[in-house]
Amino acid sequence: MTLSRSCCAAALLLALAAVSGAAPRQAGLPRRPVFKAYQDNLFPREAPILAGAWSVQPAFPALRFQNPMGLTSVPGTDDLLVWEREGRLWRFANDPTTTTKRLVLDLSAECQGWHDSGLLGVAPHPRFVDNGLIFVYFTAVAPGKPSGSAERQPATEIPNRERLARYTCGSDGIADPASQVILIDQIAETVWHEGGGLFFGPRDGFLYLSVGDDARAGKNQRLDGGFFSGVLRIDVDCRGGGISHPPVRKPLPEASVAEHYFIPNDNPFVGRPDSLEEFFALGLRNPHRMTCDPVSGRIFVGDVGEGAHEELNVIEPSDPPGLNFQWNLQEGSPTKPVKVALGVSKSPLLSYRHLEGRAIIAGHVYRGSEFARDLGGKFLFGDNVTGTVWYLDESTTPASKHLLCTVPDGPGPNAGANYCGLSSFGVDARGEVYLCQMSSTAGAILKLSRQGPPPVALPRKLSETRLFASLSKLTPSAALLPYEVNSPLWSDGALKFRWMAIPTEARIGFQASGEWKFPDGSLFVKHFELPRTGPGGRPLANTRLETRVLVRDANGYVYGASYRWRADQSDADLVETGQSANVVVVVGSKGTPDKVQTWFFPGRQDCLTCHTRASGGVLGINTRQLNRPFRYPSGVTDHQLHALSAMQMFDAPPTEASLAALGRLAAPDELDESVEVRARSYLDSNCAHCHRPGGVHAFWDARYETALHETGIINGLVNNSLGQAGAKVVAPGDWTRSILFQRISVAGQPHSMPPLAKQRVDRTGIGLIAEWIAHMDDEQDEPLPGGWQFAGIGLQGGPVQAGWRKGSFYLSGQTADLWEQADSAIVAHASPMESGQITARVLSLTPTDAWTKAGVTLRADTTPDAAHAIMVVTPGQGSAFQYRESAGQPTRHTAGPSVTAPYWVRLAWKDGAVIASTSNNGQAWTEIGRALVSFPGPPLPGLCLSGHQSQAQASAGFDQVKIEPYQVP
Numbered sequence: 001m002t003l004s005r006s007c008c009a010a011a012l013l014l015a016l017a018a019v020s021g022a023a024p025r026q027a028g029l030p031r032r033p034v035f036k037a038y039q040d041n042l043f044p045r046e047a048p049i050l051a052g053a054w055s056v057q058p059a060f061p062a063l064r065f066q067n068p069m070g071l072t073s074v075p076g077t078d079d080l081l082v083w084e085r086e087g088r089l090w091r092f093a094n095d096p097t098t099t100t101k102r103l104v105l106d107l108s109a110e111c112q113g114w115h116d117s118g119l120l121g122v123a124p125h126p127r128f129v130d131n132g133l134i135f136v137y138f139t140a141v142a143p144g145k146p147s148g149s150a151e152r153q154p155a156t157e158i159p160n161r162e163r164l165a166r167y168t169c170g171s172d173g174i175a176d177p178a179s180q181v182i183l184i185d186q187i188a189e190t191v192w193h194e195g196g197g198l199f200f201g202p203r204d205g206f207l208y209l210s211v212g213d214d215a216r217a218g219k220n221q222r223l224d225g226g227f228f229s230g231v232l233r234i235d236v237d238c239r240g241g242g243i244s245h246p247p248v249r250k251p252l253p254e255a256s257v258a259e260h261y262f263i264p265n266d267n268p269f270v271g272r273p274d275s276l277e278e279f280f281a282l283g284l285r286n287p288h289r290m291t292c293d294p295v296s297g298r299i300f301v302g303d304v305g306e307g308a309h310e311e312l313n314v315i316e317p318s319d320p321p322g323l324n325f326q327w328n329l330q331e332g333s334p335t336k337p338v339k340v341a342l343g344v345s346k347s348p349l350l351s352y353r354h355l356e357g358r359a360i361i362a363g364h365v366y367r368g369s370e371f372a373r374d375l376g377g378k379f380l381f382g383d384n385v386t387g388t389v390w391y392l393d394e395s396t397t398p399a400s401k402h403l404l405c406t407v408p409d410g411p412g413p414n415a416g417a418n419y420c421g422l423s424s425f426g427v428d429a430r431g432e433v434y435l436c437q438m439s440s441t442a443g444a445i446l447k448l449s450r451q452g453p454p455p456v457a458l459p460r461k462l463s464e465t466r467l468f469a470s471l472s473k474l475t476p477s478a479a480l481l482p483y484e485v486n487s488p489l490w491s492d493g494a495l496k497f498r499w500m501a502i503p504t505e506a507r508i509g510f511q512a513s514g515e516w517k518f519p520d521g522s523l524f525v526k527h528f529e530l531p532r533t534g535p536g537g538r539p540l541a542n543t544r545l546e547t548r549v550l551v552r553d554a555n556g557y558v559y560g561a562s563y564r565w566r567a568d569q570s571d572a573d574l575v576e577t578g579q580s581a582n583v584v585v586v587v588g589s590k591g592t593p594d595k596v597q598t599w600f601f602p603g604r605q606d607c608l609t610c611h612t613r614a615s616g617g618v619l620g621i622n623t624r625q626l627n628r629p630f631r632y633p634s635g636v637t638d639h640q641l642h643a644l645s646a647m648q649m650f651d652a653p654p655t656e657a658s659l660a661a662l663g664r665l666a667a668p669d670e671l672d673e674s675v676e677v678r679a680r681s682y683l684d685s686n687c688a689h690c691h692r693p694g695g696v697h698a699f700w701d702a703r704y705e706t707a708l709h710e711t712g713i714i715n716g717l718v719n720n721s722l723g724q725a726g727a728k729v730v731a732p733g734d735w736t737r738s739i740l741f742q743r744i745s746v747a748g749q750p751h752s753m754p755p756l757a758k759q760r761v762d763r764t765g766i767g768l769i770a771e772w773i774a775h776m777d778d779e780q781d782e783p784l785p786g787g788w789q790f791a792g793i794g795l796q797g798g799p800v801q802a803g804w805r806k807g808s809f810y811l812s813g814q815t816a817d818l819w820e821q822a823d824s825a826i827v828a829h830a831s832p833m834e835s836g837q838i839t840a841r842v843l844s845l846t847p848t849d850a851w852t853k854a855g856v857t858l859r860a861d862t863t864p865d866a867a868h869a870i871m872v873v874t875p876g877q878g879s880a881f882q883y884r885e886s887a888g889q890p891t892r893h894t895a896g897p898s899v900t901a902p903y904w905v906r907l908a909w910k911d912g913a914v915i916a917s918t919s920n921n922g923q924a925w926t927e928i929g930r931a932l933v934s935f936p937g938p939p940l941p942g943l944c945l946s947g948h949q950s951q952a953q954a955s956a957g958f959d960q961v962k963i964e965p966y967q968v969p
Contacts, residue, residue, distance in 0.1 A: 028640075035504055035523075044551075057446065059096060059445045060095075063444075066440060067118075067423070067438045069118065069438075070423075071434050073427070079091055079093055081104065083122045086146075090104060107119060112146045114148030114150070118139055123135045125200070133167070135165070137196060140162075150413040151413050161188065167181075183259065183261050184256075190215045192215035195286065196289065197289050199292050202297070212229065212288075213284070221329065223279055224252075225252050226256060231282075233279075239262065258278070268281075268322030280322075281324070282325070282342060289363070290302070295365070296365070297317040299314065302361055306331060308331055309333070318690075318755055322344055325347075326346075349394075358384075361424060366577065389435070389448075407435055410437045412439050413440050420438050420440075421437070422436070422437065431577075460574050462563040482497075483630065484498065484630050485621075489620065494545065495542060499524070501523040503521045506519035511622070514622070518552045520554050523552075543569075548562045576603055577603035577605075580601070585597045612695055627640070666681045668682055675771050676772060679771075682768055684702055686702075687702035700712035714776070722742055745761060745902065763846070770844035774805050785804060788804075788829065788830050790826075793823050797815070808959040815947045816949075817851065817947075818868075818882065822865045823868070834938045840906075841959050842901040846956070847874070847954055853880070854945045856905050858870075863887075867884050868933070869884075870944055878897060879898075896918055897918060905917070906918070907941070912935055913931075941963050
């Protein structure tokens, strides 16, 4: 339910009138709920931390390796790969009792180990099961020329090639040495600072490689030399087209090799003169280990320092492209990033001095199950010299590290530096983390072990929280106070129910604008459900997904816990680490799933991604959101701010006279409000928890109370242009150059926003932002192009309009449907044509129903029952080719692919024969159907919109509209 500003004001005036009248006002809540802080201490006063004594133990006691340098899983299997520094790659079963390992690849004859060099990185192709491809990064020398041993360290200045190569494994899983294909062969001068992080991006499928500076100062802070001091990103599948392109220049020295791969088109330095376009980031000294968390998409880079500091650097999915981590201009964490000539300067997330360690080893975010209660969602890392293992705590400012345990040195001779300690972390297919212990004689793969008491516990089940008097009916306890917000956060279409609980003797710090201050021990509860439908669209019982609890802790911040509902909906269990699951939303006639939706259940660490310190941790409970009437369980409707004031919940409650003047947000469908008010409200509720001062590394402020000209939104600078020339946060009148619009319009992509827990795009929100952008530069629409006309067809529930702005069309209004024998629609059309084809991209669609239609049309005329054809997309029913063969006849339907805006549609016609097609890129077209339509004369080609709900406003945007001569498909 949403209320216009005028309706809200009227309701408030009625409430105030009741207060001033003779009869006492009937309160929405007769008394303040009684609540003891932290739910009577069922929830800890501080976020649960690790407890007990941690150590490491052999994970595979019967297996030994010579200087193991890394571990990874074999895609599609439960097997593991371990590689040794001196050039051997082994495969074995992920079973603690295993006693055998198989040699997959032996590069020892040409791999220079025994130093800061050797076989450093291995990455099986994501489709390894199908193609058998495996990629390795090693220090290559001439066959038979590796030098050194466990007793004798080789010289540092050994000419070599830092080689990235591909091998093909046979059906037996063994690599064929003759299958070697060299992708990169970088001539290097030393065996120091080689880098070695190697992985395939879980979202984009590109191969990432971290490279060091070859212990040469002149190889830092440059893109015009060789592949040194940074992170490379390449497309080993050579996909081409709009995705990638061949390399345009070779690295130096000239005899270096770069071939058999493409460069992603959105790499940050593509097109920059005299630059190696492979670079994704730069400014690193020796990034020995680099990993990517598949859940969050964050890339962690451990950069081994020189004289003073070790660095943990992070590339966030939301970061600007081309980060520069400042080496050799700066080491450690300065008070502010230094100025750089290349890329975007960024300081490390965490650094530590050499009193604590001297060689950082980046690890992984723990996503396993064995220690999920303790470590779920935490990043683990360590140090080679001290053997220390830490977990990262990002709830502090700045981020900090906490000791877990130490890794003992391995046995045997050790020539040189600490080549007997922790070398790497690895992760198996189940998310369990392993540690590699170096040794020239008996290297081992270790795992964590915990003894002693468990950590301070959260309630394990929702029923144990005592927050609900009845779980089966979802009846909240008497301590929970329900509330509603004006502009909800988009949550993949879920239904949400909200409650808060404030300690009885405490008060909320009220603010007319900005964020309220909540007392320690306050709890906030949000419950999520997805609607379900059965055969014929018959509504079924909603599926309970999760119930989240946010706790205001004793340190002025918050921590969260999510409880995932069981399949039988009887109870919900604590989620230790982030996880996804498919949820059935449409049940077929035989009781089988017809449609599923992926839902992400956040772990405790994931909660802090949105509940930021800059936002105060508590989201959506403030004046602008709660400034509205609410029907309380008592049956009484009262204004929420008035009700809270009456219960003495505020430290400085607003006066009754001031309530009507307080600010409020507007929902996207509050059509009494301006487009700007609704769009700004949408950005406040969906973006402002991060996009605000002190939030993410971005240049714009999403808070509603910030004056628009001060937000940095209009023509604002962007971190990532997505390859779009002239990109801005919002480019008035131009969706294509508006990066805000582009990022909210996609889900499941590296650049989608928000970056976490978004599996579906918000079509209503996209349409609203598109409408705002379209109207932003001019108060009035431009006239339609020459020869174009606008018509409202059939009965309309309100005003309808068509506009044209900078090459894009815009239709909006309240209409019923293009269906059966008569139509209710909005049409913009060109002059009649005997034959031809009309093409358009439906760029945005603000729907009123799952069957809201937008696309291209041919009509005999603008009467409601005219012969016509349409090729449309909808928000919930996919695409469709529909036509009426002659005036007054029923409409026929041919289903197209299950797509929605943005998408291309086309109609071609000649002699009454109509051909309908769709495309995902405007180039490759798929025919959906053909029909013979009896047009009495040349038809009118154009664009159409029907809302399917005549009492609600639908809108659509179209671009790349072309009317051309008929072409034979």
